[in-house]
Every structure is written in structure tokens, then in C-alpha cells.
Amino acid sequence: KxxxxxxxxxxxxxxxxxxxxxxxxxxxxxxxxxxxxxxxxxxxxxxxxxxxxxxxISKKAPLGVCGADADVIVARNFGRFLAGGAAGHSDHGRDCIEAFHAVAHGKTKDYHIQDSKKMLRIAEELGIATENRELLDVAKDLADKFFDSFGSKHEEVCFINRVPEKQQENWKNLGIMPRGVDREITEMMHRTHMGCDNDASNTMLQAARMCLGDGWAGSMIATEVSDILFGTPSPRKAQVNLGVLKKDQVNILVHGHNPIVSEKILEAVNEQELIDLAKTKGAKGINLAGLCCTGNELMMRQGIPMAGNHLMTELAIITGAVEIIVVDYQCIMPSLVQVGNCYHTKMITTADKAKFTGAEHVKFEMHNGMEQARKVVRMAIERYGMRNQDRVEIPGEPVDIMTGFSNEALLDALGGSLTPLIDAIKAGKIRGVVGIVGCNNPKYKHDYCNVNLTRELIKKDILVIVTGCVTTAAGKAGLLVPESIEQAGPGLREICGSLGIPPVIHMGSCVDNARILQLAALLANEIGVAISDLPLAASSPEWYSEKAATIGTYAVASGIYTHLGHPPNITGSPIVTNLALSGLDDLVGACFGIEPDPFKAAELINERIKAKRKGLGL
Ligand code: BF8
Ligand code: SF4
Known part of the structure; x- marks a missing residue:
């Protein structure tokens, strides 16, 4: 190639x-x-x-030794695949709760409640008394509530109150009302043990239930607690692509997912003492840039530039300009250690659950986050002297973007209520809303589908929301600035133009897909229909990870049609494949669609939106 x-x-x-x-x-x-x-x-x-x-399984040998057929085997494998994704998101969520719990109990000086208004609002939403109480007492109760909801104590998932009635009824009827996400993941593992659940459809229903537990609790809690601890994002400017690295500064990259590490690194690089130290080593300053989802978290809240998405992570090190890459967990290629070794780039791991052979481990804990962050920044400054400037090549100029669209910020932009958005949808100026999310995969031309699908949809007056690695793709293509309304259809152009927002809205990292779920629920509740009645869709054109499949499954189970560029490894089972591509439509009001070509995918999604509009009499 x-x-x-x-x-x-x-x-x-x-x-x-x-x-x-x-x-x-x-x-x-x-x-x-x-x-x-x-x-x-x-x-x-x-x-x-x-x-x-x-x-x-083959034609010659259609059954396993135990007698399991292709359907059972595929369903079990896919159930476990999705369990990996649900576990990734929700274990990340649990780490956020642990930080929040430590703050509530005064066990850390390094983390704080940044958005107490949001904390009180959520406490009330979850039935915790807030009046005349100390903030930290409310926080203690809320942290306990979150912890409890992970296990099996509660019958229903944490943010069930946000789910529209009709969806709840649907889930009850199907027996897929999610309980604590830990319980659902454990049950998935149990069911897929040899000789347990040997009915492919039944296994897949549990998979849907488990993924709902991720979407409406694991991920949603991660997002909400991160907002409480680090601030709810609001619109701001940032920049993307490898051009954000600086030839004359110490460059630190943060990679992974949880803002608990990256936010502290950010604080440390802004400390004058460390900036002065960098200057004594001949650097003009310290430059921090993000990769992947932790990059999204920092960009959303703090406007920190994004160096690249999944397939750019190795390439970022190949610039030869990176002193240190600090990682927490998920989506970090083990190859980064070796690529770093070819230059002077050191990988620093921070979580005991994600060590990389050859990397240096600097363990971040609640009580020492700041101290460890300073240590890492000092190591980066030391390594600046080891950089060979002759091998440095930083390509391109940074591209401007606008970020920070939490639902709170979106509501603000709309003047405080969803009415203008609903009116625009009713009038057909915005024909629908599509979340394009997920990854890169070297099986595709990098970002070709992510960018072209986004462009095609906004042309058709469909508002696009991006998260995860699609963000960087849309950003580099110049689609995340208000000026890109020029590329949108006339209706979308008019509405976004009058609001001063881009036609492609950045809503955060992959756990932040929970924000999109919440928005879908708010719209459904406001209009008084089910989520599955709305002209919404989701897409993950270049997905690769277990987490992306889990997101797709909770979207579908929540009633949102979801396009994927390629199928998961399920095609050996007619039952599982048919369920995914059509059967689920009858059960939950949505299903998956597979199409590798972004232009054809745009048509597929457009048809779906047309049908949903028609169903609503629009
Ligand atoms: O959770 S989009 S490559 S970085 S899995 Fe990974 Fe995919 Fe990127 Fe974030 Ni999401
Ligand atoms: Fe073969 Fe064991 Fe799988 Fe049955 S459970 S198909 S015997 S590997």
C-alpha cells in the first residue's frame, strides 16, 4: 500500500x-x-x-465436542466480546467514583468538586436529600449511591429515571431491564460458561441488557462524576493534528481515557517552577497535547490540543519530538514502547491494571496525584536534553476547532430549552441527529469513512454529534468550526448559523456517548414518544474495539439505529446475524446496518431518518 x-x-x-x-x-x-x-x-x-x-465449526464438523453449534458459539463469543467493552467503560467509571469518594471523605487534597451545582442536581435526581446539608455530606451519599448501583443491590440501573417510559416498558417486557452493570457482566460470563446458556437469542438478550447497564450506568456515571470533579464542559476553542507538537518545547502526550491522570499532568505543566526548570534546559516551555479519549476529555474541558486519534498514536512518536507519553488505560498500542525506544520517548504507565513491559511505572493514587504528575513532568524535562533535533519532523499546521458541547452547554446555546431544536426538527430544517463515534482501524483508509460520512450527513441537513476518535477526524477536516456551515444543507446551515455553532458538535470521549443517550432521552420525553420513534441514528464507521461494539449495542437496545462499517465476528451464525440486522428492530425498535462505503452508509442512515420522520407525521 x-x-x-x-x-x-x-x-x-x-x-x-x-x-x-x-x-x-x-x-x-x-x-x-x-x-x-x-x-x-x-x-x-x-x-x-x-x-x-x-x-x-465447519460443514464437516458442525458441532463442538460438547454439541454446541455455530449459533451458540458465536453468541457466547460475542457476549464475552461485549462484556470486555462494558467492563472497560464501567471500571473506568468506578475509578471516577473512587476519586469522588476520596474527595467526599477528605482523603485527598489533589482532587476537588469543581461543579457543585451539577453534583447537587444529580443528588436530587437520584433521591438524595440536599437541603441544609454540607456539600461533602451530600457527596458521601452520592458516592455510596453510585457504588451501590454497580453491584446487585438495586433492581434497576442507576440513571433509570432518565429513560423514557416507553423504553422502560419495552425492556421490562423483554426481560432486559438492566441491573447493576457489574452484575450484568458477571452474569454474561456465567451464561457463556460451557453448558449454561445454550440458546443464541437468549444469550444475545443478556448481551443487550449488559450493554444497557454500561450505557445508562457505567459510562453515564463516568461522565457525570468527571463533570463533577473536573467541571462540566462549555464551548471553547482548541486545535488538532500533529502540528500541535512544538519543536522548541518539552512535549508531553497524554493517552488513554480517564481524566484523573491527565488533569493532574495539565496542572503540573502549568506550574511556574516547572516551566522555569524547562527553560534552564533550553526549552521555550512545556507543551501538553492529547491523544484518543483522554485527549478528548482534556480538550472538552480545558481546550488542550489534540495530537491525533488511534492510528496517529505511533505516528506522533515518530515525529521524534515527544519526551514522554503518559498513559492510563485502554486503546494504547503496546507497540508504543518500542516506537518510543527508537527515539528518546519514554512511556509512563500510571495504573496498576495497565502496565506495559518496557515502560516506567509511576503509580497515580488519590492521595498523590499532584506529586506524581510533577514527577512525570520533571522526567519529561530531563529527557528534553536527550532529544536529537536533527531527527525531529513535525508535520503540518494545527487546525482550529470548537469543542465543549456537553448537554448543559448545548441547552445554553439553544437558549435554555430544547424547543428550538425540536422546532427545527419538526420544520425539517434539521432532519435528524446522528452520533458518529468510535475508532480507527488499519483495515480502512484512515479516517476516510469517518470524514466522508460526516460530510454527507450534514449536506442532508442532519446534525452530527461526534465523540471519541471521530472527533479528531472531523476536526482535521475543518468540520468542527462554525464556518463549516458552508458545507451543510440549507436548513442546518440556517439553524447552526443563527446559533453560532458548528453543524458537527463535539460531545466528548467514548464514555461521553452517555451524553448522547441522555440527549436522545430528553428529546423523546419532551416530544412524548419513545427514543425509537425519533429521527436519530448512530454510526461507528471505522470501529475496532470491544467498547465500540458495546456502545453500538446499547444504542440499538435504547432504540437508536446504528450503522457499522463492518460486522463484528458474528457472521458464522445466521441467528445472531439476523437478530443484529433485522430481528432486533421488532424487539427494541432499532437494529444494526452494515456498510463499508461512507456514501452508501449516508443513504442508509438517511432512509432510516426519513422513515422515522414519516412515522412522526413530519
Ligand atoms: O474509547 S474511539 S480507538 S480511544 S475505543 Fe479507543 Fe475507539 Fe478511540 Fe477511546 Ni473509543
Ligand atoms: Fe468445544 Fe468446549 Fe467450546 Fe464446547 S465449550 S464448543 S467443547 S471448546
Whole structure:
């Protein structure tokens, strides 16, 4: 493949060429080594659940040793795949609760309640008394409530009050009303043990229930607690692409997901003492930039620039300009350690649950976050002297973006209520709303689908919300600024123009897809219909991760049609495949659609939106 076939971006091309010159292997090279992929694995019919196997299903051998057929095996494999995603989001959520709990109990001086108004609002929403009480007492109760809701104590998921009545009824009827997310994940693992749940549809219903537990609790709690601790995002400017790195400054990259680490690094790089120290080493200052979702978190709340999305993480190090890459967990390629070793770049791990061989471990805990952050920044400053400026190449100029659209901020932009948005939808000026979310995957030309689908949808007067790695794609394409209304259809152009907002709205990281769920629920409640009646859709064109599949599944189970660029590894089972592509429509009012071509995908989504509008008499 030529570099032009690998990515749509000039900064990526330049770094891929440099990688070749510097003799560095990237994900694209390793994909080639792994191709062709195992067909059994790809279609989901390889079972490794017990040691009577492993078993592979084929025409010649249609049953595993235990008698499980392709449907059962695919359903079990996919159930476990989704459990990985739900666990990732919700364990991240639990870490946020732990920080919040430590703050409430005065066990940390490094973390604080930044948005007490939001905390009180959520406490009231969850039935906790707030009047005439000390803020920290309310916080203690709220932290306990969140902790409790993770397990099996409660019958229903934490933010069930936000779910429209009709969806709740639907879930009850199907027996998929989610309980604590930990319980759902455990039950998923239990059911998929050999000889437990051997009915593919039944297993898939549990998968839906577990994913709902992630969307409406695990992820939603992560988002809400992060807002309480670090501030609810509001509109601000930022910049994206590798051009945000600085040749004459100490460059630190934060990568991973949880703002608990990255927010402290940000505070440390702004401390005068450390800036002065960097200057004594010959640097002009200290530059912090983000990657992937922790980058999204910092960008949303603090306007910190974003160096790149998933497939840009190796390429960011190949600039030769990065002193340190600080990571917490999820979506961090283990290859980054080796790529870093080819330059002077050190990877710092911060969580005991995510160590990387060859990286240096600086454990972040509630009581020492700030101290550890300063330590990391000092290490970066030390390493600036080891940088070989002759090997440094920073491609491109940063692109401006507008970020910070929490639902609170969106409501503000709308003048305090959803009415203007609903009126615009009714009048057909905004024909629908689509969340484009998720990843990169070297099986696709990097960001080609993410960007083209976004462009096609806004042309059709569909408001687009982006999160996760699609954010950087839309940002680099110049779509996250108000001026991009020029590329939108006339109705969307008029509405966004009058509000001064871009037609593509950045709502945060992947756990922040919970914000989109909440917005969908607010719209449904306001209009008095089910979420599945609304002209909404979701899409993850270039997805790769378990988490992305979990998000897609909770979106569908919540009533939102979801497009994926490629199917999960389920195609070996007619039952699971049919359920995903159509059967779920009858059950929950939404299903998946698969289409790798972004232009055809835009048509598919558009058709869905047309049908939903018609259903509402619009
Ligand atoms: O949670 S979009 S590549 S970074 S999985 Fe990962 Fe996908 Fe990026 Fe964030 Ni989400
Ligand atoms: Fe084979 Fe059944 Fe064991 Fe799976 S659970 S490995 S199909 S015997």
C-alpha cells in the first residue's frame, strides 16, 4: 500500500514516510503480516471456552465436542466480546467514583468538586436529600449511591429515571431491564460458561441488557462524576493534528481515557517552577497535547490540543519530538514502547491494571496525584536534553476547532430549552441527529469513512454529534468550526448559523456517548414518544474495539439505529446475524446496518431518518 492509500491525512503521510526511513514498523505493517485473517475467528465459530476443545465449526464438523453449534458459539463469543467493552467503560467509571469518594471523605487534597451545582442536581435526581446539608455530606451519599448501583443491590440501573417510559416498558417486557452493570457482566460470563446458556437469542438478550447497564450506568456515571470533579464542559476553542507538537518545547502526550491522570499532568505543566526548570534546559516551555479519549476529555474541558486519534498514536512518536507519553488505560498500542525506544520517548504507565513491559511505572493514587504528575513532568524535562533535533519532523499546521458541547452547554446555546431544536426538527430544517463515534482501524483508509460520512450527513441537513476518535477526524477536516456551515444543507446551515455553532458538535470521549443517550432521552420525553420513534441514528464507521461494539449495542437496545462499517465476528451464525440486522428492530425498535462505503452508509442512515420522520407525521 502507498501512504496515500493508508490515510487521508498529510500529517500521517509524512510520518509514514519517516517511519519507513527510520525503519519503524507500524500497525499497517503488522496488519499486512496478519493478513489473511483466520476465517474461523473472523466469522466467530472458533470456541476456546473449554479444554474439550478448542473447536472450530465447519460443514464437516458442525458441532463442538460438547454439541454446541455455530449459533451458540458465536453468541457466547460475542457476549464475552461485549462484556470486555462494558467492563472497560464501567471500571473506568468506578475509578471516577473512587476519586469522588476520596474527595467526599477528605482523603485527598489533589482532587476537588469543581461543579457543585451539577453534583447537587444529580443528588436530587437520584433521591438524595440536599437541603441544609454540607456539600461533602451530600457527596458521601452520592458516592455510596453510585457504588451501590454497580453491584446487585438495586433492581434497576442507576440513571433509570432518565429513560423514557416507553423504553422502560419495552425492556421490562423483554426481560432486559438492566441491573447493576457489574452484575450484568458477571452474569454474561456465567451464561457463556460451557453448558449454561445454550440458546443464541437468549444469550444475545443478556448481551443487550449488559450493554444497557454500561450505557445508562457505567459510562453515564463516568461522565457525570468527571463533570463533577473536573467541571462540566462549555464551548471553547482548541486545535488538532500533529502540528500541535512544538519543536522548541518539552512535549508531553497524554493517552488513554480517564481524566484523573491527565488533569493532574495539565496542572503540573502549568506550574511556574516547572516551566522555569524547562527553560534552564533550553526549552521555550512545556507543551501538553492529547491523544484518543483522554485527549478528548482534556480538550472538552480545558481546550488542550489534540495530537491525533488511534492510528496517529505511533505516528506522533515518530515525529521524534515527544519526551514522554503518559498513559492510563485502554486503546494504547503496546507497540508504543518500542516506537518510543527508537527515539528518546519514554512511556509512563500510571495504573496498576495497565502496565506495559518496557515502560516506567509511576503509580497515580488519590492521595498523590499532584506529586506524581510533577514527577512525570520533571522526567519529561530531563529527557528534553536527550532529544536529537536533527531527527525531529513535525508535520503540518494545527487546525482550529470548537469543542465543549456537553448537554448543559448545548441547552445554553439553544437558549435554555430544547424547543428550538425540536422546532427545527419538526420544520425539517434539521432532519435528524446522528452520533458518529468510535475508532480507527488499519483495515480502512484512515479516517476516510469517518470524514466522508460526516460530510454527507450534514449536506442532508442532519446534525452530527461526534465523540471519541471521530472527533479528531472531523476536526482535521475543518468540520468542527462554525464556518463549516458552508458545507451543510440549507436548513442546518440556517439553524447552526443563527446559533453560532458548528453543524458537527463535539460531545466528548467514548464514555461521553452517555451524553448522547441522555440527549436522545430528553428529546423523546419532551416530544412524548419513545427514543425509537425519533429521527436519530448512530454510526461507528471505522470501529475496532470491544467498547465500540458495546456502545453500538446499547444504542440499538435504547432504540437508536446504528450503522457499522463492518460486522463484528458474528457472521458464522445466521441467528445472531439476523437478530443484529433485522430481528432486533421488532424487539427494541432499532437494529444494526452494515456498510463499508461512507456514501452508501449516508443513504442508509438517511432512509432510516426519513422513515422515522414519516412515522412522526413530519
Ligand atoms: O474509547 S474511539 S480507538 S480511544 S475505543 Fe479507543 Fe475507539 Fe478511540 Fe477511546 Ni473509543
Ligand atoms: Fe468445544 Fe464446547 Fe468446549 Fe467450546 S465449550 S471448546 S464448543 S467443547
Amino acid at each position: 502507498t501512504v496515500e492509500e493508508m490515510s487521508i491525512w498529510e500529517d500521517a503521510h509524512q510520518m509514514l514516510r519517516k517511519a519507513e526511513r527510520d525503519g519503524i514498523e507500524t500497525a499497517w505493517d503488522r496488519l499486512e503480516q496478519q493478513t489473511p485473517h483466520c476465517k474461523f475467528g473472523e466469522s466467530g465459530v472458533c470456541c476456546r471456552i473449554c479444554t474439550m476443545g478448542p473447536c472450530r
